[in-house]
Amino acid sequence: MMTDQLGFDTRAVHAGTPADPATGARQVPIYQTTAYVFRDAEHAANLFALKEVGFIYSRLTNPTVGALQARIADLEGGAGAVCCSSGHAAQILALFPLMGPGLNIVASNRLYGGTITQFSQSIKRFGWGCKFVDLDDPEAVKAAIDDDTRAIFCESISNPAGYPTDIPAIAAIADAAGIPLIVDNTLATPYLCRPIEMGATLVVHSLTKYMTGNGTVTGGVVVDSGRFDWSASDKFPSLSAPEPAYHGLQFHKALGPMAFTFHGIAIGLRDLGMTMNPQGAHYTLMGIETLALRMPRHVENAQKVAEWLEADPRVTSVSHSGLASSPWHDRAKRLYPKGVGGLFTFSLKGGYDAAVKLVGNLKLFSHVANLGDARSLVIHSASTTHSQLSDEQKIASGAGPDVVRLSIGVEDADDLIADLDQALSAAS
Incomplete structure (x- = not known):
């Protein structure tokens, strides 16, 4: 060893x-x-x-x-x-x-x-x-x-x-x-x-x-x-x-x-x-041989996409502790100085229907029940991975009806943002 x-x-x-x-x-x-x-x-x-x-x-x-x-x-x-x-x-x-x-x-x-x-x-x-x-x-x-x-x-x-x-x-x-x-x-x-x-x-x-x-x-x-x-x-x-x-x-x-x-x-x-x-x-x-190469790109891309979403008026909120607005931002900086990874959620104006419609209109993101891939992935947790939970449990775990989960990959971040932009337009 x-x-x-x-x-x-x-x-x-x-x-x-x-x-x-x-x-x-x-x-x-x-x-x-x-x-x-x-x-x-x-x-x-x-x-x-x-x-x-x-x-x-x-x-x-x-x-x-x-x-x-x-x-x-x-x-x-x-x-x-x-x-x-x-x-x-x-x-x-x-x-x-x-x-x-x-x-x-x-x-x-x-x-x-x-x-x-x-x-x-x-x-x-x-x-x-x-x-x-x-x-x-x-x-x-x-x-x-x-x-x-x-x-x-x-x-x-x-x-x-x-x-x-x-x-x-x-x-x-x-x-x-x-x-x-x-x-x-x-x-x-x-x-x-x-x-x-x-x-x-x-x-x-x-x-x-x-x-x-x-x-x-x-x-x-x-x-x-x-x-x-x-x-x-x-x-x-x-x-x-x-x-x-x-x-x-x-x-x-x-x-x-x-x-x-x-x-x-x-x-x-x-x-x-x-x-x-x-x-x-x-x-x-x-x-694992490429873990140290991939993780910084996941972190960088996720931060860029999260910042763009937070500024978009079609989005209600973004749950990403790398954002200065996050209640856990100081903790993240203290305990996770290299970043908090490539997974986060955001909420849409329009609730459940808008969230489902956005997922259906994304082109570059793959709609799958997985995360951590080199490819960017998306899912509506409330109707899939967390569907077996009560409404109270869904909200407590961060998977409310208006929430979409993104697993940001290692692609060009601008391409991911463009895909989210057109899907948000379709959803709203």
Whole structure:
């Protein structure tokens, strides 16, 4: 693994990927294999008992996926990482060692609509609960934490409204409660934000978005800081108590900073099966090579388009914390000095009908349920990604009926503005 002695741009190209020792191949090979031959019976037994690190079966580990895990852990400043099949899978994989029936998490009320649904509906089937709070109200966050709370969850920059979370403030609350802070860093990427340096315990990503950057992959990852003391209380028995499936192994005692990562592979991937495929890992590795080139252009273009929209009389408001008018502008400058990414929303005069009509009249923007592509994308969240939420939840998460979400790509910003101009004319 590379170290912080090298710059971010260098590590984005080199971390986790030395030349292939078998062939000398410079690019990471796609190890398209299900299983791996053991040297002998003892070798096989040691691998299954976690006494030796190696490859057993590609539901658990794969060399191509392993290279991606090493690179992302390096870029995020974590002890280890576990890749999986999607961002939603990463959220469940992150919670799995922490939770149990009757336990709960505290989460921001400004999350992606699919995450709100996963936390408010789907996790109930596991017997888990979630309390949604405004993270700008520290007392409300503290009040929501009880003896059964096992984590706080937020997004570094929220989807869809681009709200920048005060991660250090929330991390302090989590530390005082003796629970981990989990940060979804999908929109910022480690280029714009490194949550672990701000106090986060775990970082999750939808690799589908900016990390890959070209709309070809569905994937997720959980990065562990390696800094949390899982044995400090009896709240996390999956990591601190003897594990029956491994002859009483105590993950934290035996594996220290790598306890959560090994649990994610040995228990999480083994039993939940949310595996990332090696070809997807290969595409994401190649995408990360250009992350440091793409993100500044996303930021620059989004800022220019947001400023133009804010000045347009056909627009009611623009939610972009890079704008001086944003209530979160000072926070964004303080915590996200490189910018707040390429995703933001704006509201139209004319409400729901105008928003839908604008989306239908854009030519250069692609109308898709995705973000973080090199291409510029658009969607009306209230009728799509957030349609399953109540009207109150939609508004709280920044996806009201008159709101359009833009994911600004790396094209010429003037061309994007021209496309928005003609679509606004058609919508109004």
